Amino acid sequence: MQLIHCPWCGPREEVEFHYGGQAGVAYPADPAVLSDEEWARYVFVRDNPKGRFEERWSHSAGCRRWFTAVRDTVTYRFER
Amino acid sequence: MVSRVSGDVVTDVLRPAGALDGWAGRFAALPDSVTLLAEPFHAMVDVRTADPAALERLVGAPLPGPNAWSGGERVTAIWLGPDEWLLTSPFLSPAELEGAARETGAAALPDARLAVVDVSAQRTTVRLRGAHARDVLETGCAIDLLPRSFGAGSAAVTLLGQSGVVLLGLGPSDYRILVRSSFAAYLAEWLLDAASEWR
């Protein structure tokens, strides 16, 4: 099974982690002025690159902390 | 606990019921190479703070970093996260342990900000010992348990079988497992099944 490196706990099995999607999606500065389409884009639309992808992960079965990791979506390999 | 003496009801000192009370018989049937014991009640208090030094006097040692526990018989501190520790004690009541954490913390560092919560009812404690204790754990735990990387003083919040556990290394072939009370029966069944290989 694949090991994922938690910045606090070190390498742990992938089943200990929860995936949180794309990293760095900023909350709108003024949500009230967004159109429905702009809000839908913020909530639902994410990048889907082939290759390097910055993602949020939670070490849910361990220290329960969120962190950002970079994973290659082709090889599943994590950058450290 | 209520006991009947010749028709009269006598109330003894209340003793917290353990999630694994009643399992002693099945645990006793295990061989000496894999012994299981449902340990007596441990008070447990969750502490979140950026000032762990405030609790050193209570624990009797610096609070541990990642993947470790520290302290002694009276109070043990287990690392749960970068600002979070679990204090346990088999001798203090939950209220005493919670109060001691607040008082010693405030006395040591008046400016320390501590969030102290009694979580004694959350987990129960199992002791696993014997020449094959590590073999049993290795059938369902992905942590490297070789003594060179997981020895006395090591701790891991991880999965054992399908259950979340806090695993403590106490010494060679000697482990303490903290498991949520609602998962305790599952884990006990899992451990008995895993141990059957060394019967």
Ligand SMILES: [Zn+2]
């Ligand atoms: Zn972690």
